[in-house]
Structures are given as structure tokens and as C-alpha cells.
Amino acid sequence: MDASEIVEWLQDSPCSAHERGQRGILRFLNPGDYEKFLHELRTNRPRCESLKGVRQLGIIQAISCPSPDRGLPFSLNSKMQWEEDTPVRMHALSKGSLVTDKGIPWGVKHIQAPQAWSRTTGHGVKVGVIDTGVDFGHPDLRHSLGRGINLLHRLALPQDDNGHGTHISGTIAAANELQGMIGVAPRATIYPVKAFDYNGTAYVSDIILGIEWCIRNQMNVVNMSFGMKTRSKSLLNAVNNAYRSGVLIVASSGNDGSIGDIDYPARYNQTIAVGATTQQSRIATFTNRSGLIDIYAPGEHVVSAWLRGKHREMSGTSMATSHVTGAVALLLGLKPGLTPAQIKSIIKKSAKPLRNSKAPRMAGELNVMRMIKAADLL
Missing domain, CATH: 3.40.50.200 (Peptidase S8/S53 domain)
Structure with missing residues (x-):
């Protein structure tokens, strides 16, 4: 899996880090992919405002993040699952x-x-x-x-x-x-x-x-x-x-x-x-x-x-x-x-x-x- 592709996709998010807005949960199906993504996230986060709204949910190998404008890239569908971050x-x-x-x-x-x-x-x-x-x-x-x-x-x-x-x-x-x-x-x-x-x-x-x-x-x-x-x-x-x-x-x-x-x-x-x-x-x-x-x-x-x-x-x-x-x-x-x-x-x-x-x-x-x-x- 190309971790940089996910980071790029997340950068399309219209929400700033401080808005609750429409959020989703992105779950990684493979632990190795999750680790690769976290490394890529740490590298890119300091210089990208939209990535500051990403939160790690380590217990389930997932992240919570503002919903990007476009859907999950087709190439990533078999590697991860997206669900809405529902209000409780x-x-x-x-x-x-x-x-x-x-x-x-x-x-x-x-x-x-x-x-x-x-x-x-x-x-x-x-x-x-x-x-x-x-x-x-x-x-x-x-x-x-x-x-x-x-x-x-x-x-x-x-x-x-x-x-x-x-x-x-x-x-x-x-x-x-x-x-x-x-x-x-x-x-x-x-x-x-x-x-x-x-x-x-x-x-x-x-x-x-x-x-x-x-x-x-x-x-x-x-x-x-x-x-x-x-x-x-x-x-x-x-x-x-x-x-x-x-x-x-x-x-x-x-x-x-x-x-x-x-x-x-x-x-x-x-x-x-x-x-x-x-x-x-x-x-x-x-x-x-x-x-x-x-x-x-x-x-x-x-x-x-x-x-x-x-x-x-x-x-x-x-x-x-x-x-x-x-x-x-x-x-x-x-x-x-x-x-x-x-x-x-x-x-x-x-x-x-x-x-x-x-x-x-x-x-x-x-x-x-x-x-x-x-x-x-x-």
C-alpha cells in the first residue's frame, strides 16, 4: 500500500483541524499498512493544516478525520474501510x-x-x-x-x-x-x-x-x-x-x-x-x-x-x-x-x-x- 496516497487524499479535506464538521473513521485492515501510514502522517503533518485534524484510534488501527471532498480512491478500497463518525x-x-x-x-x-x-x-x-x-x-x-x-x-x-x-x-x-x-x-x-x-x-x-x-x-x-x-x-x-x-x-x-x-x-x-x-x-x-x-x-x-x-x-x-x-x-x-x-x-x-x-x-x-x-x- 502507498501510504503517501492516503495522506494526499486526506489533504483534500475542506475542514480545518478545529472544525468538528463532517468526520469519518478510516480503518486499516492490515497492521503493517497502519504503521506505514502513521510514519507518513508524522512526516507531513507539520506543514499541512488539514492533516492536523487527523486523530489516531490505535485500539482499532484507525484514524478519525474530516471527510475529504472525494471518495476513497478505488485502489485503497481493499485495504481500508470508511465509515461516518456518527454523533452520540x-x-x-x-x-x-x-x-x-x-x-x-x-x-x-x-x-x-x-x-x-x-x-x-x-x-x-x-x-x-x-x-x-x-x-x-x-x-x-x-x-x-x-x-x-x-x-x-x-x-x-x-x-x-x-x-x-x-x-x-x-x-x-x-x-x-x-x-x-x-x-x-x-x-x-x-x-x-x-x-x-x-x-x-x-x-x-x-x-x-x-x-x-x-x-x-x-x-x-x-x-x-x-x-x-x-x-x-x-x-x-x-x-x-x-x-x-x-x-x-x-x-x-x-x-x-x-x-x-x-x-x-x-x-x-x-x-x-x-x-x-x-x-x-x-x-x-x-x-x-x-x-x-x-x-x-x-x-x-x-x-x-x-x-x-x-x-x-x-x-x-x-x-x-x-x-x-x-x-x-x-x-x-x-x-x-x-x-x-x-x-x-x-x-x-x-x-x-x-x-x-x-x-x-x-x-x-x-x-x-x-x-x-x-x-x-x-
Whole structure:
């Protein structure tokens, strides 16, 4: 393969390095070709503005780049694959109201997390949260945070400018019993991976970079409270890579109220796909559901941490997913050697049957005490 031909093709890009615009992901089918291309890119990048917008996605031997005007040269079609770098959206409904509730939120109690704290609090478990960042000054999260990474501004802290990531992190591992709230796994450590901007917008390539960071930094479990309708081979490759590396991804099913269909990446077999329930243990009307859901968890009127040290009530499969991620952290605190496949099997097997659920093969609701009992039998 002639690496200079690809570099030449990329130089046709109309977008500057700083525009998000129309982007694509170019995957190399041969590792040797990828290495040759990177060498050529390094040589040419300093003197070409359009090449500054090219980002390496090493985990899948690919690059993300602005879309050039003309299609991939015919001679390169057998050597690489091009796909659109699709936007990804958060799985929370419109913001609820700020609240002054403190203590243990209903969802944390509902899944019976407090009953497990005498045996496990998630101590020593590393949780990657690919989201909008986190409020580093929040008193409920101060003792629960690792540095993480800001993929949008590499030198900055992954400080939350949206609120969603702080809410997710609070449910997973908040630890401020006296003045604030407690999450599912209060001694787990959250590593915020800021892939979404203040509008809650990210692209598939941002998520892939986030997954790559989580694998490299040996996260045990990764929370992904977002999704999209289109299937991405590049994202699937990254998810597979995490799964094979022993990093479990927990993903939300989406909030369109669809029956028989859920969003990606929850739809991939190598994730734990999460739907939302109400305080009455019924499936929330907004949740996407299908036979691909692995577990349901509290997702309606969930109170958690918010920006500037506050608390907010929110609903969505995003919120349900953070309960499951916290439960996985509790499980790994107790049994650190479990593989992603074992964890998924334990969570599905130990689920509590849902109310009014007539379908025999339907997923049940998360229950931490049942989960720990199932793990003890291993």
C-alpha cells in the first residue's frame, strides 16, 4: 500500500483541524499498512493544516478525520474501510428540578446496596465514566475521584460543564454520609473520561478514544450512559477489545420508549444492556426494551449529585445504568478476578422478576443481595 496516497487524499479535506464538521473513521485492515501510514502522517503533518485534524484510534488501527471532498480512491478500497463518525447522544430526559434531599437515594436502597456494605463497598475497584466529566469540587464526590482524562482539551482536568457526568458518578460512588448522599459503591474510585462537550455532544471516535484510555489505564468497569441508532463497526471493535482485555462496559438502552429495539452500544452482546424501572418495580414508559436487555434498574426520579455541589432529580436509562455499574463495582470489590462474561451471567441470573412481567424470558431487576448470593456459589 502507498501510504503517501492516503495522506494526499486526506489533504483534500475542506475542514480545518478545529472544525468538528463532517468526520469519518478510516480503518486499516492490515497492521503493517497502519504503521506505514502513521510514519507518513508524522512526516507531513507539520506543514499541512488539514492533516492536523487527523486523530489516531490505535485500539482499532484507525484514524478519525474530516471527510475529504472525494471518495476513497478505488485502489485503497481493499485495504481500508470508511465509515461516518456518527454523533452520540446522552440517555437522560430533560433536566428535573434541583432538590435538597440528602442521604441514601431511593434507587440505591431499592437495589439493596446498603445491605451489602458490610461485605463490600467497591474498595479498590476502578470505574471509568465516559461522559461530560465530573464536578471535582462536589463534596459528595471529593473522596471518590481519580484524575481521569479530558479528551477535548488534553491538558485540562475533565471538569463537568453539563452536569450529566456528575449525576452518573454520584449514583455510582458518592460518599458523603453526613451532609450529602451515598452511591451504590461508596469506596470505588471514579475516573472521569470527558468525551462529551457542554451540550452533551460527542462522536463515535471520542467514545473509542475513551474506551482505549480505560483499557490502557486498567479500569475494571466502564459506564456508558449514551447511545445511537446506527451500528458502527469501529465502535464494536473497540467494545470487543475492552471485553477481551477484561474491561466490562455497562450501557444504557435509550429513552425512546421503543419496544423490540435498543440503542448501540447497549445492543452489542459484549456489553451489559440496561433498561429503567420505576419505584414500583415496573418498566419505565420511556425505556427502550427488547430481548437484548440484560437487566433493569432504577431510572425514574433519581436524585444524585449536580454541578456546583448541588443535587438534581433526573430520569432516564442513563440513571439506571449507573446503578448497575455501581453494583458491578460492589461485585468486583468482593471477587476481583471475575471476567466480564462471569459478571454478566451473575447479574442476569440473580435478577429479581419484574412486576406484571408475563414474558418468561424477560430480563429482571437488579438486586445486589441476590447478586452477591449468586457470586458466592461460584
